[in-house]
Amino acid sequence: MSVLMLRPAREDDIRTLAVLNRQLLDDEGHPTDIAIPELIERHRVWLSTKEWHQDILEIEGHVVGYIVHALNPYPLDPAIPERFVRQFFIDRAYRRQGLGRDAFDLFMETRVAPGGRVTLDVLESNPGGQAFWASVGCRPFFHRMELTRPAD
Template identity: 30%
Template sequence: MIITKAEQNDKHIFRQLMTLFLHDLSEFNSDLEINQSNGLFEFDVLDWLFEKEGLTPFFIRIDDKIIGFILLQSGPFSNQEFADYVLNSFFIMKKYRRQGLGREACKVFFKQLPGRYAISQIKTNTPAIQFWKNVYKSFDIEYYEKEEREEGHEIIYQYFKV
């Protein structure tokens, strides 16, 4: 498994994966709707990911096949008092879930980018919450958890260091 930075010429691929991610997330976030003119879930600041320092998209690959992505915030897009990195989005395509690949991706990623992290989940997204708690347990990561309210949603944050 390798994790590689998505480059400008990969934007169209990342856009499609983001559409799948937002579709899955819409089960837990009623604010997410498809664009009525093209029928897709769209990430309104997608271009920023390829233009602004501190927003970095990564592909998760196995045998040269993209199976998911990670969207990382750092610098001015992280809460530098508490975290060097905010893991904004983590996505594994359904076909590849429940095989340990998400956990393996975390292992590889955290080895590549050690530091202080913040990760959040919508409180109703119990599969994501359980996934991250299993990751912390697997890697013996001690974390601090905090609940917040953002844009009308109850959010659970975990803070930890790797």
């Protein structure tokens, strides 16, 4: 039986993380056109500063996805540790086989303290992502609104 593993990313994962991050942005309909070289730099900085934890999802040594997350320094309730999931991605070739659900279970068991809370943002342009998070038990908590002041 193949076993899903979650392990911290290493230097030699940086390029893979950048490529998968670009796919994630495309899949969720994110408006940014950030390119692979800039994403490589971003993931490299996160690896060295540890500002964001980067975990690789693997099956028998093969990368099937990744998760980027960090403890929120400003939790809703200071008594409840809160972990923010910034990026959660399953490779396109492995979707709709229950891997995302298994990965989230593994993440909750190994990266979230008992009694801890998880928060995340999901784009309005990503109904599949919204359905996924609802299916693993997440519920909407607030709507983030935006407006850009026109350039002069």
